[in-house]
Amino acid sequence: MPRILKGIAASPGIAIAPAFLLAPRATSAGEAAAASPELEWERYARAVAASKAELQALRDKTKAELGDLKAEIFDAHLSILKDPDLDAAVSRNVREEGMAAGAALEAAAKVFIDLLSEVEGQLFAARIDDIRDLCSRILSHLAGGPGSGRLELEGEAVVAAQDLTPSETTQFDRRLVKAFVTASGSASSHSSILARSMEIPAVVGLGPLEGAFERGSLLIVDGGEGLVIADPDAEQLASYRRAQADRARAKAAALRFASLATRTRDGTAIELAANIAGAADLDSALRNGAEGIGLFRTEFLYMDRPSLPSEEEQYATYREVLERMAPRPVVIRTLDIGGDKGVECLELDKESNPFLGVRAIRLCFAREDIFRTQLRALLRAASAGQLRIMFPMIATLEEFRAARGILEEERRGLEAGGTEVPAGIEIGLMIEIPAAATMADQLAREADFFSVGTNDLVQYSMAADRMNPKLAYLNRPLHPAILRVLGSVAEAAAKRGRWVGICGEMAADPLALPLLVGMGLRELSMSAAAIPRAREIVAGIDCGEARRLYERARDLETADEVRDLSRASAST
Amino acid sequence: MVSDQFTIKNPTGFHTRPARLLVDTANDKYPACEVKVLKGDRVINGKSVLGMLTLGVKFGDVVTVEVSGEGEA
Structure with missing residues (x-):
């Protein structure tokens, strides 16, 4: 059954692609610990090594594509990853307290997060996000998945999320993202502005996305009208494919105006x-x-x-x-x-x-x-x-x-x-x-x-x-x-x-x-x-x-x- | 033990990049030493970037760095 969701038109255009739901961050809930504390510690060390390799690759890729500055965030994550105090705290939790690796990491990170939240100034508070971000990467490896799967697309997709930060938006592969749809936000929030400058359709302010569609559900995004149609029927698909083709033609026609000087009919x-x-x-x-x-x-x-x-x-x-x-x-x-x-x-x-x-x-x-x-x-x-x-x-x-x-x-x-x-x-x-x-x-x-x-x-x-x-x-x-x-x-x-x-x-x-x-x-x-x-x-x-x-x-x-x-x- | 006092001149304080610089220096130059950073009544491990951040060092703050162990000079 097709479902029509109404949101705010944030960036015009029509996209038809499967939904990619930005997954919530990984946690230690339901984690399967190893048989002994030493084996559990080894499991943690493997997740850290995998995270490290992943971060280095991300840093190098970002450096090459977006420059040194955008890559700095990954250097920051790498330096937290090798922090001896964090390492010692997790080790103590696992080896002496017998905690599972994920829970041990969360407990150790919480100590630093609590200390940091007492420090005044947004700059230090922003580091809390870095710690959380890094922890979720390690947790995701502990759970057996890739750590950055959250932002990595496998094919053409409509990215659906609660909200998107500008830094998340820049991490997506621009060739694969066909549209953005978000639960919150407005036409003038930054992800909307970025969508317009990337010339891809976006609908924001849709309200809760849970239950509206699933990962892989086919979505039609009509950025001009602020509509999202989940699991469209054949008729809707055909009509939107026609509209998409019309738009492409109109755009090509308007591009002829790109090289002209702008004058009104009366020459102003x-x-x-x-x-x-x-x-x-x-x-x-x-x-x-x-x-x-x-x-x-x-x-x-x-x-x-x-x-x-x-x-x-x-x-x-x-x-x-x-x-x-x-x-x-x-x-x-x-x-x-x-x-x-x-x-x-x-x-x-x-x-x-x-x-x-x-x-x-x-x-x-x-x-x-x-x-x-x-x-x-x-x-x-x-x-x-x-x-x-x-x-x-x-x-x-x-x-x-x-x-x-x-x-x-x-x-x-x-x-x-x-x-x-x-x-x-x-x-x-x-x-x-x-x-x-x-x-x-x-x-x-x-x-x-x-x-x-x-x-x-x-x-x-x-x-x-x-x-x-x-x-x-x-x-x-x-x-x-x-x-x-x-x-x-x-x-x-x-x-x-x-x-x-x-x-x-x-x-x-x-x-x-x-x-x-x-x-x-x-x-x-x-x-x-x-x-x-x-x-x-x-x-x-x-x-x-x-x-x-x-x-x-x-x-x-x-x-x-x-x-x-x-x-x-x-x-x- | 070698010890010195510093006044922070970076207008945005001792955030990630400067903190990382100090921590990297501590790790690379003094691998066998214990490096401590003192501010007020708090002491942290100068090889821990998280520790450095939790100090919340701001523009104009005075911190003391202590290096002790092999190769401390």
């Missing part, structure tokens, strides 16, 4: 830019014809690593991105961390409400050393291309001035040391806090540009956590309330001759595009894969008509009405 130039998380995303940006980078999320340089990225490392990355995109502009957003994005190389305090806490520019003010390192790397790289620097989470003019002041200090410092920094670097800010949107006219006097981060602007305007699937009904960028905010920002900036872009997920919504152009936005930044289609849609827009459409939409009452209006106008 619109810059379609790509959102990237690192230099690795440039191929896709260039292939899809990005006319710039509208958002370089630099926080990914800080994530999934035990130490902060150095100035030299950042300089090399920024330089590469600027060089490869030149002469096209590149908006690099300074560190935007906090909230949902925990970072192990930074000890962030636990906050009861991280989205309203010390994050992004606020964190940079608290940790000026980190901020200054990034700014120096940016300024030094600036000569390689057309750099635009953007500060995130600015609430007030004072904050923008303070950030700019620090930037100018670093510029003077570099120049005093003989480093030439080009003039004409545009300095702008993200509009994502309602207070900044309200004060846009004043901010526009001092900022060179604005880029609206709609994901956060919507969440802060609606006071609705975007990670909470139960509040998805408030996460509506097309609501007239949001359109009014966007429109007033665009108007305030236009009065001062500043340009306004948009770098939220809204920029890629075909129904939002005419409204955004209509309110006067001229830079739209989105996942690279969405660019050709957006270019095709923009080519059909008349600026005058779009303006009138926006003015009508702004006066409607509900998000559904806006959607209907935009849909009706698109089909005429």
Whole structure:
């Protein structure tokens, strides 16, 4: 019997493949111990040796494919594996207490975990996850299975999990993963963003997956509609296979637009830019014809690593991105961390409400050393291309001035040391806090540009956590309330001759595009894969008509009405 | 026994990588020695990365390292 599950559409596309359920971590429950403590100790030693070989192989593979930094996590696991204190504790538990190996390991690890949880600071707390991760690998070997089977796919599959961390997502074989489906999460959680940049379908926020399907059940994932169909019937399969083929054809057709300049029907130039998380995303940006980078999320340089990225490392990355995109502009957003994005190389305090806490520019003010390192790397790289620097989470003019002041200090410092920094670097800010949107006219006097981060602007305007699937009904960028905010920002900036872009997920919504152009936005930044289609849609827009459409939409009452209006106008 | 005091200069404290560096040095350079790290009233085995981490050494902390045994200098 086919079963239809409804979730949140996180990344568009259709996938048809068997389910791969991310197994829960192994435990010592039901373990079969050897006949004597000495034999049991040997059993433990074999599991450790197997884990070691596996970790070394994983480290080497990761080093070759993703670089030294991503591989560091496995080095950390290897050094815990050979820890003499852990070894002594397990040995004592097995040889003197007569415990089974798995239970002995869990008991020994618990001592360290308890000690670590008393240490303040997230960085140390994150090590607890490393210990657990390593233990489950050893436990899995004790149980006779491969230790990393959790993430290793045997063939093409739809990966199903409670949730996926960015580091887990990067460990999958990209050729085999056809889609992600998760029980929790939202369209703007990191695994969703990664799925879009990997151009694979994803549905999140499905609710409990237990009992819905099994490993190997055939799944249809409709990422555009947020649907998952388990064990589909022949009719559903045929219809989705047709839709899949249609999509592939439409994509190929839209790709013809990849190499064209973006113009509206009446000839207005619109810059379609790509959102990237690192230099690795440039191929896709260039292939899809990005006319710039509208958002370089630099926080990914800080994530999934035990130490902060150095100035030299950042300089090399920024330089590469600027060089490869030149002469096209590149908006690099300074560190935007906090909230949902925990970072192990930074000890962030636990906050009861991280989205309203010390994050992004606020964190940079608290940790000026980190901020200054990034700014120096940016300024030094600036000569390689057309750099635009953007500060995130600015609430007030004072904050923008303070950030700019620090930037100018670093510029003077570099120049005093003989480093030439080009003039004409545009300095702008993200509009994502309602207070900044309200004060846009004043901010526009001092900022060179604005880029609206709609994901956060919507969440802060609606006071609705975007990670909470139960509040998805408030996460509506097309609501007239949001359109009014966007429109007033665009108007305030236009009065001062500043340009306004948009770098939220809204920029890629075909129904939002005419409204955004209509309110006067001229830079739209989105996942690279969405660019050709957006270019095709923009080519059909008349600026005058779009303006009138926006003015009508702004006066409607509900998000559904806006959607209907935009849909009706698109089909005429 | 050789002993010395250190003040931690790493802004993010003594987390995995620096801890691993010390532990690797202790194991590689002083295989036959006992290496102890003292902070406040706690003493841990300088050859144990987990022990090092549980010390929770932060930026600006002062720790004492003691090496005793063959090849201690």
